Amino acid sequence: MNLGIVKSIGWKVGLAFILVTGTFAIAMSLYGLHVRQQMGSNYTSLVAVIVRSQTHAVMFRNALEDLRDSPRNPDVFSRLENLLWRIPQHIDGISFSLQTNQLSESDYHASLARLQDIRERLYEMRQQLDGIILGDSTEKFLRDGQVIENDLAQIYSAFEGMVHSEAAKQRIVMKRLGRTISVLAFMTLILIVGLLISLIRLKREHQKVKRLSQFDELTKLGNRRYLLSFAERFCKHSQRSGSPLGLILIDIDHFKYVNDTFGHPAGDQILQVLAGVLKDEARKIDVLARIGGEEFCILIPDTDIDGAMQLAERLRKKTSNLTQKQLGVDTSVTISLGVAIACKNEATFKYLYARADKALYQAKMHGRNRIEFG
Numbered sequence: 001m002n003l004g005i006v007k008s009i010g011w012k013v014g015l016a017f018i019l020v021t022g023t024f025a026i027a028m029s030l031y032g033l034h035v036r037q038q039m040g041s042n043y044t045s046l047v048a049v050i051v052r053s054q055t056h057a058v059m060f061r062n063a064l065e066d067l068r069d070s071p072r073n074p075d076v077f078s079r080l081e082n083l084l085w086r087i088p089q090h091i092d093g094i095s096f097s098l099q100t101n102q103l104s105e106s107d108y109h110a111s112l113a114r115l116q117d118i119r120e121r122l123y124e125m126r127q128q129l130d131g132i133i134l135g136d137s138t139e140k141f142l143r144d145g146q147v148i149e150n151d152l153a154q155i156y157s158a159f160e161g162m163v164h165s166e167a168a169k170q171r172i173v174m175k176r177l178g179r180t181i182s183v184l185a186f187m188t189l190i191l192i193v194g195l196l197i198s199l200i201r202l203k204r205e206h207q208k209v210k211r212l213s214q215f216d217e218l219t220k221l222g223n224r225r226y227l228l229s230f231a232e233r234f235c236k237h238s239q240r241s242g243s244p245l246g247l248i249l250i251d252i253d254h255f256k257y258v259n260d261t262f263g264h265p266a267g268d269q270i271l272q273v274l275a276g277v278l279k280d281e282a283r284k285i286d287v288l289a290r291i292g293g294e295e296f297c298i299l300i301p302d303t304d305i306d307g308a309m310q311l312a313e314r315l316r317k318k319t320s321n322l323t324q325k326q327l328g329v330d331t332s333v334t335i336s337l338g339v340a341i342a343c344k345n346e347a348t349f350k351y352l353y354a355r356a357d358k359a360l361y362q363a364k365m366h367g368r369n370r371i372e373f374g
């Protein structure tokens with residue numbers, strides 16, 4: 001099966017996986033947000049208001065009993081006055097808390113209406129209390145107070161029950177929310193891992209493409225594109241600084257004969273050995289490239305004619321001295337070299353290459369296994 005197709009399918013499956021996981025994670029986040037909004041009610045403060053109101057309702061009942069026992073006690077009058085002023089305030093507080101919590105209005109509407117009615121009746125009782133202080137009978141006041149106190153106890157207990165049941169529902173929602181967040185975190189983790197794997201893969205693919213586009217697989221030297229990427233920089237440096245820039249073109253002599261006699265794999269072997277010779281002899285700063293079938297090139301910055309010729313000679317000598325064992329082929333190999341140097345305005349790759357190519361041609365014409373300067 002074609003490996004490229006398999007790789008591209010794998011890549012597409014990876015992308016589809018990330019897309020699906022990402023969409024699912026977003027959907028889960030939106031659901032989590034929705035649930036969170038639903039459970040935003042603050043039942044704690046509502047319960048506190050109800051409990052406080054219940055306490056005052058009990059205090060009201062006690063005060064009524066004390067009034068029955070001591071109808072002319074000024075302390076009892078002042079307690080009742082205080083409670084008749086406080087209880088309506090609690091009713092307002094409960095009404096506000098109910099409306100600001102996200103309870104369903106239909107659940108508390110009737111009870112709240114009853115509370116508002118009690119509020120009015122409490123106002124009337126305040127007026128009755130004023131009369132009692134001035135000497136009126138306590139009978140009606142006690143009767144009305146008893147009814148109000150009973151109603152309050154009933155309504156508050158209904159509210160308490162309602163809030164408890166809502167709190168229980170909230171607990172269920174919280175549980176669901178917890179599970180949702182866990183799933184979401186898990187999905188996000190998978191998404192991140194998926195993305196990381198994809199990125200690593202993408203980086204590897206990118207490096208591979210870069211290597212393939214700039215390097216020769218056989219000799220592991222750079223190719224023409226690789227050479228040109230350096231040539232531009234080196235030429236600019238030479239133009240600016242005036243330092244000489246050299247170029248050596250190297251071509252194996254009678255390579256066709258080697259291929260035809262010993263076979264293509266033997267030719268490949270020789271190309272690799274020659275690449276090794278170039279690597280051994282060149283400096284780190286020099287740029288080596290295989291720019292054709294059996295044609296190599298070395299770009300040598302900051303090097304004058306003598307330096308370039310010395311390097312070319314070392315390469316020629318070392319190549320011709322390669323033993324059959326070193327070559328892995330029962331033959332010997334020689335190379336022809338064309339050298340060119342340029343600086344300042346002449347330092348362009350085009351100029352250098354043309355001069356070196358011309359010199360290489362001369363070397364071939366003059367018998368091969370030699371160096372010519374162009």
Ligand SMILES: Nc1nc2c(ncn2[C@@H]2O[C@H](COP(=O)(O)OP(=O)(O)OP(=O)(O)O)[C@@H](O)[C@H]2O)c(=O)[nH]1
Nearest residue numbers: 251252253254255256257259264265267268293294
């Ligand atoms: N083994 C092998 N041979 C190659 C490769 N690329 C090009 N060649 C061969 O290199 C040979 C080049 O032959 P020619 O251009 O005729 O040159 P030559 O025989 O070296 O003769 P001169 O350069 O004139 O000395 C051809 O036989 C090509 O097939 C390669 O990657 N591997």
